[in-house]
Amino acid sequence: MPETEKGKHTLAEILSQADVWREALRGVAENREMINAFFREAPDGEAQTLFTGCGSSYNLAMTAATTFNHIVEKDSRAVPSSEVFLFPHALFRPDHRYRLIPLSRSGETSEAVLALDYFQENVVGDSLALTCYENSPLARKADHRLVAKASWEKSVVMTRSFTSILLMIQAMASLVASDQKYQEELQALSELGEKVIADQQAYTQEIADKEKSSKFIFLGSGPYYGLAWESSLKIKEMAITDSETYHFLEFRHGPISIVGEGTLVIGLVAEASKEYEKKLFSDVRDKGARTLVICEKADDQLAREADYLVELNSGLSDFARSILYMPVTQLFACYTALARGEDPDHPRHLSQVVKI
Numbered sequence: 001m002p003e004t005e006k007g008k009h010t011l012a013e014i015l016s017q018a019d020v021w022r023e024a025l026r027g028v029a030e031n032r033e034m035i036n037a038f039f040r041e042a043p044d045g046e047a048q049t050l051f052t053g054c055g056s057s058y059n060l061a062m063t064a065a066t067t068f069n070h071i072v073e074k075d076s077r078a079v080p081s082s083e084v085f086l087f088p089h090a091l092f093r094p095d096h097r098y099r100l101i102p103l104s105r106s107g108e109t110s111e112a113v114l115a116l117d118y119f120q121e122n123v124v125g126d127s128l129a130l131t132c133y134e135n136s137p138l139a140r141k142a143d144h145r146l147v148a149k150a151s152w153e154k155s156v157v158m159t160r161s162f163t164s165i166l167l168m169i170q171a172m173a174s175l176v177a178s179d180q181k182y183q184e185e186l187q188a189l190s191e192l193g194e195k196v197i198a199d200q201q202a203y204t205q206e207i208a209d210k211e212k213s214s215k216f217i218f219l220g221s222g223p224y225y226g227l228a229w230e231s232s233l234k235i236k237e238m239a240i241t242d243s244e245t246y247h248f249l250e251f252r253h254g255p256i257s258i259v260g261e262g263t264l265v266i267g268l269v270a271e272a273s274k275e276y277e278k279k280l281f282s283d284v285r286d287k288g289a290r291t292l293v294i295c296e297k298a299d300d301q302l303a304r305e306a307d308y309l310v311e312l313n314s315g316l317s318d319f320a321r322s323i324l325y326m327p328v329t330q331l332f333a334c335y336t337a338l339a340r341g342e343d344p345d346h347p348r349h350l351s352q353v354v355k356i
């Protein structure tokens with residue numbers, strides 16, 4: 001394959017994501033009555049919300065649950081789809097009501113479909129599937145569905161489908177909480193996303209060229225923890241190399257032992273936690289690591305701790321800004337793959353849909 005053809009589809013999908021976010025927001029607005037009814041409490045009490053998925057879609061579920069808990073103040077959690085049918089008694093109480101929200105780009109992944117089947121047969125509550133394909137088994141079987149049609153992908157790895165489905169979840173949260181300010185923040189994301197991509201494309205390529213042989217460690221707190229996992233997975237899938245993921249402050253509790261020269265620590269910094277997070281960058285640099293800091297805006301101390309610095313300058317809150325970090329880490333993974341001679345469009349041992 002000619003070098004120029006490698007990663008063609010993946011790159012095109014990363015670069016086009018801010019545009020398809022607009023359709024994702026429209027999809028939520030058009031379904032507002034269904035969404036409000038789905039989250040309305042039954043007279044017999046509060047239902048717990050379970051976000052579920054596999055791979056990238058499970059990473060999405062982690063950020064979705066944290067976002068929902070913060071914005072809507074509802075009792076949500078994230079579980080890998082396999083846990084729903086393999087260990088249901090650890091999740092569901094017989095006297096309780098639940099909402100299941102399966103997330104799946106394809107809507108065909110076996111465990112996601114099995115989780116929905118188990119839920120519909122054994123648990124009291126309704127389901128709402130979020131996917132990119134309206135005729136998929138998940139979309140057809142669930143009680144309700146939201147479809148990010150424009151975010152379909154040719155690539156094996158998820159990029160724009162991930163951010164579009166996350167944006168739909170953020171928009172659902174803003175609707176359910178009647179949070180006008182959050183809704184306005186989400187409306188600004190497409191334009192801001194286009195700017196982040198234009199500003200950071202060349203820089204992420206430059207960092208990838210320099211750091212292609214490094215060991216990668218991704219850190220995130222709160223809603224950024226699921227995103228750190230997703231960023232780390234992009235490196236594994238596209239660049240076929242090891243990467244690790246931790247909560248920022250967990251990293252000192254053992255994992256810091258593996259840091260040394262040749263380590264790149266990539267931190268997805270939140271405003272709410274940055275006072276603690278910036279001290280960690282200082283600790284890992286003392287041990288020889290280099291740092292890529294992705295944040296809203298760096299103060300002097302944070303800027304000093306960054307070997308590479310991406311400032312998003314969005315003006316948005318932590319819970320609205322989150323999807324803007326993803327084009328940066330996706331581009332970095334894609335260019336790392338290309339720098340290592342891999343083809344991001346054809347990851348080793350992987351297919352678009354996993355069926356068991």
Ligand code: F1P
Pocket residue numbers: 053054055056057103104105106107108109112156157158237350351352353354
């Ligand atoms: C989930 C998933 C992807 C992964 C690969 C296999 O797919 O695990 O995260 O990159 O392509 O499938 P889906 O359930 O979201 O379609």
